[in-house]
Amino acid sequence: MAMAKATVVGAYSLVGAVSRRVARYLHASDYCAIRAIGTARVRCVSRCALWCQVKTQSCKNLCSHHLSHSSVEMGSVDAAKKAAAVKAVDEYVKNNFVLGIGSGSTIVYAVERLAERVKLENLSIVCVPTSFQARQLIIQHNLILSDLERNPKLDCAIDGADEVDAKLTLIKGGGGCLTQEKIVASCAKQLIIVCDFMKDSKALGEKYKKGVPIEVIPMAFVPVQRKIEEDLGGKAELRMAKQKAGPVVTDNGNFILDWIFPEKSYDWESTNTKIKMIPGVVETGLFVNMTHKVFYGMADGSVKEKSV
Numbered sequence: 001m002a003m004a005k006a007t008v009v010g011a012y013s014l015v016g017a018v019s020r021r022v023a024r025y026l027h028a029s030d031y032c033a034i035r036a037i038g039t040a041r042v043r044c045v046s047r048c049a050l051w052c053q054v055k056t057q058s059c060k061n062l063c064s065h066h067l068s069h070s071s072v073e074m075g076s077v078d079a080a081k082k083a084a085a086v087k088a089v090d091e092y093v094k095n096n097f098v099l100g101i102g103s104g105s106t107i108v109y110a111v112e113r114l115a116e117r118v119k120l121e122n123l124s125i126v127c128v129p130t131s132f133q134a135r136q137l138i139i140q141h142n143l144i145l146s147d148l149e150r151n152p153k154l155d156c157a158i159d160g161a162d163e164v165d166a167k168l169t170l171i172k173g174g175g176g177c178l179t180q181e182k183i184v185a186s187c188a189k190q191l192i193i194v195c196d197f198m199k200d201s202k203a204l205g206e207k208y209k210k211g212v213p214i215e216v217i218p219m220a221f222v223p224v225q226r227k228i229e230e231d232l233g234g235k236a237e238l239r240m241a242k243q244k245a246g247p248v249v250t251d252n253g254n255f256i257l258d259w260i261f262p263e264k265s266y267d268w269e270s271t272n273t274k275i276k277m278i279p280g281v282v283e284t285g286l287f288v289n290m291t292h293k294v295f296y297g298m299a300d301g302s303v304k305e306k307s308v
């Protein structure tokens with residue numbers, strides 16, 4: 001009993017001490033513990049949807065993600081993500097579509113809206129996931145799950161992005177899902193990007209400071225790291241896991257190098273090709289000439305659209 005009390009008090013001081021940003025990465029069970037003891041109103045951010053699903057029923061009941069959104073104070077960035085996602089799904093998804101489902105936090109709002117429309121309008125939509133997370137979202141929302149073996153041609157893919165430049169070149173893979181995302185996008189007639197205003201840049205690197213994610217075969221990460229640094233400059237850092245000792249392992253069993261590139265102007269198409277030619281590189285998070293349209297949710301609740 002004394003120990004339980006100590007844990008609760010510990011959790012309380014932890015919440016007080018950590019910034020909102022750090023708190024975003026706590027698991028849903030932690031949010032629930034926090035809510036249960038009546039302390040901070042900490043949102044369950046969308047990436048946590050997965051955790052909510054696998055945690056206990058009491059967690060499900062308590063976690064604010066499962067409460068109606070009206071009862072949850074949405075930060076302006078989350079509201080912007082949602083606005084962009086809803087608009088994209090409303091404008092681009094049509095009955096009988098085969099749809100690529102991207103990964104990340106913004107796509108959660110797109111899938112929620114998709115599920116609403118499927119139900120309300122009795123749509124028939126086949127969904128192809130770009131990650132484990134996307135697959136879980138599709139299943140969780142009772143949508144039709146498919147794959148590229150059964151549906152190698154997609155009408156549209158909707159996905160998020162870490163940064164979008166003036167030519168709609170993207171950095172993707174902040175959540176480690178770049179390879180399947182690029183494959184699915186390459187099979188779609190249109191790639192529609194949904195993101196918030198913070199991703200809108202003139203040049204890549206202006207807003208997103210974590211570099212270009214590069215998926216590599218594990219045994220090759222050191223040679224790839226060295227070749228990138230020698231040939232292109234900058235630093236290629238092995239992405240380390242947060243709640244596991246060692247590196248992040250992707251859905252494909254590979255590692256991720258984050259290439260912090262030197263500040264200069266780039267021809268991203270040739271840079272992407274150079275990186276891809278290094279033996280051991282599986283894929284890069286540079287999406288060049290792939291985007292059809294971007295929906296940016298703005299801080300004032302509006303949605304800005306850009307297409308090439």
Ligand SMILES: O=C[C@H](O)[C@H](O)[C@H](O)COP(=O)(O)O
Nearest residue numbers: 104105106160173175176177
């Ligand atoms: O690996 C992750 C994906 O590329 C995401 O689409 C990207 O990181 C954007 O995610 P979010 O919508 O959470 O900003």
